[in-house]
Amino acid sequence: MKLEDLKSVWKAAASRDANKKSLDSEEIKSMLSKRSMSIIEKINVNVKIGFVIILAIILLMIADNAVMAPVYQSWIDNYVNQPIEIPGWIITLSYVQIALAIVGCIYFWVCYNRVNRKNISSENIKQSLKSFIDVFVNLKKLTKVFLLFFAVVLAISMTTGLYIGLQASSNMANVTTSSYLMIFGIGAALFSLIVFGVFKVLQLIFRRLFGKYLSKLYAYQEELKDIE
Amino acid sequence: MRDDFVHMVTQNQGIIHKVCSIYCDSEEDRKDLFQEILAQLWKSFPSFRSESKFSTWMYRVALNTAITSFKRGKRKPDQTPMESHFQIADEGYDTEMEEQIKMMYKAISKLSGIEKSITLLYLEDRPYEEIAEITGITQNYVRVKMNRIKKKLKKLMNIEE
Numbered sequence: 541m542k543l544e545d546l547k548s549v550w551k552a553a554a555s556r557d558a559n560k561k562s563l564d565s566e567e568i569k570s571m572l573s574k575r576s577m578s579i580i581e582k583i584n585v586n587v588k589i590g591f592v593i594i595l596a597i598i599l600l601m602i603a604d605n606a607v608m609a610p611v612y613q614s615w616i617d618n619y620v621n622q623p624i625e626i627p628g629w630i631i632t633l634s635y636v637q638i639a640l641a642i643v644g645c646i647y648f649w650v651c652y653n654r655v656n657r658k659n660i661s662s663e664n665i666k667q668s669l670k671s672f673i674d675v676f677v678n679l680k681k682l683t684k685v686f687l688l689f690f691a692v693v694l695a696i697s698m699t700t701g702l703y704i705g706l707q708a709s710s711n712m713a714n715v716t717t718s719s720y721l722m723i724f725g726i727g728a729a730l731f732s733l734i735v736f737g738v739f740k741v742l743q744l745i746f747r748r749l750f751g752k753y754l755s756k757l758y759a760y761q762e763e764l765k766d767i768e
Numbered sequence: 769m770r771d772d773f774v775h776m777v778t779q780n781q782g783i784i785h786k787v788c789s790i791y792c793d794s795e796e797d798r799k800d801l802f803q804e805i806l807a808q809l810w811k812s813f814p815s816f817r818s819e820s821k822f823s824t825w826m827y828r829v830a831l832n833t834a835i836t837s838f839k840r841g842k843r844k845p846d847q848t849p850m851e852s853h854f855q856i857a858d859e860g861y862d863t864e865m866e867e868q869i870k871m872m873y874k875a876i877s878k879l880s881g882i883e884k885s886i887t888l889l890y891l892e893d894r895p896y897e898e899i900a901e902i903t904g905i906t907q908n909y910v911r912v913k914m915n916r917i918k919k920k921l922k923k924l925m926n927i928e929e
Contacts, residue, residue: 546872565774757836
């Protein structure tokens with residue numbers, strides 16, 4: 541067979557299929573009511589799931605500040621001889637962190653809806669894919685900014701806690717340099733563990749919700765770039 | 769509006785069948801994709817403006833949907849290579865034609881998503897201008913890409929120069 545013959549083979553196959561598969565308008569109508577989901581719609585569902593998860597995390601953070609902070613304070617009051625108070629600015633910093641998470645969510649939601657309002661299937665696929673993927677690239681950047689802020693707040697909180705704790709300790713004079721180093725080491729290890737853990741959890745959530753769908757869209761985008 | 773839509777789609781359903789046949793290997797996948805394209809067409813129908821032909825718009829939606837569709841994991845099309853295309857070819861066609869159809873679909877199945885779109889439109893005798901409009905790439909790139917696809921198809925089908 542020659543390459544030129546492909547068109548005639550294609551026409552033969554198409555006309556044969558047309559006779560066999562032709563549907564009437566009633567069948568078309570009934571098919572409209574039952575359907576599967578495209579990548580974009582699966583991402584839409586997962587964005588909603590992602591928002592529920594983020595909302596739960598934000599609520600947990602608010603609960604930590606509003607409910608748990610007084611509990612921590614009462615533990616300190618009960619078990620430590622010296623009067624130690626959690627500084628108010630640490631709580632404020634935590635609320636700034638929560639506010640940052642909320643602003644980030646709203647920003648993502650607005651950008652996502654702006655892109656999603658257009659139907660990707662009827663638009664220029666190259667531009668649609670780009671703007672759709674860009675929203676998720678921005679989400680990744682936002683998550684990194686949040687994580688950085690989270691790490692800074694955590695580091696400041698831990699250092700402050702350590703400093704106040706040591707200052708208030710009645711046995712301060714007995715604390716040796718090696719003890720300081722050990723406390724600092726444990727603190728640094730704990731800090732790294734928490735930041736790394738949060739990073740991994742966020743990465744896992746992102747991959748589970750969007751990973752396989754976005755990688756397919758990336759592949760098409762790359763292919764389109766390849767053509768250019 | 770729904771009736772108008774159903775009428776127009778019924779008249780042009782061949783486009784969806786062709787897109788499904790080029791993108792899916794199994795009957796089950798073809799049915800799923802057909803429904804998905806239908807739903808996307810209905811969703812996009814309010815935005816259809818008569819600036820382009822209905823068939824051009826339909827090709828664009830159908831091909832974009834096929835490219836961005838996501839097959840369920842449980843199905844592995846690569847393990848059932850073109851059997852369903854071959855099985856359909858049982859009446860009214862000679863064995864040689866059946867073999868050629870099988871060979872053609874097998875070669876096309878090895879192309880990438882975008883290449884399949886361009887190949888389908890080429891086989892449908894659509895002018896480069898329309899292929900460019902449907903796929904959203906420039907005419908020059910369509911030509912370049914089509915030349916590459918032709919070479920690829922020749923290799924896949926063992927066609928000599």
